[in-house]
Amino acid sequence: MSNEDKSEAELDEMDDSKIFPQRLMEVLGDENNVEAICWLPHGRAFMIRSRSLFSERVMPRFFPRKAKYSSFTRKLNR
Numbered sequence: 001m002s003n004e005d006k007s008e009a010e011l012d013e014m015d016d017s018k019i020f021p022q023r024l025m026e027v028l029g030d031e032n033n034v035e036a037i038c039w040l041p042h043g044r045a046f047m048i049r050s051r052s053l054f055s056e057r058v059m060p061r062f063f064p065r066k067a068k069y070s071s072f073t074r075k076l077n078r
Helices: 008-013 020-029 051-062 069-076
Strands: 037-039 046-048
Antiparallel strands (some): 037 046
């Protein structure tokens, strides 16, 4: 797929200039990801509902170069 065929949202997802917190907020704001990751009802924390869905579907789209779950959790703990 060429860059011309990609939607603007897909190009934004691949933008390497975005830092981890920005990407995480995009993930949490995308309603397509609620089966894998979502905000808790009080809105002060989130949970990963399905590690396998998160690793297989969400991470490759939003964290293409760091698509390992262990890398994701390491960044959360910084």
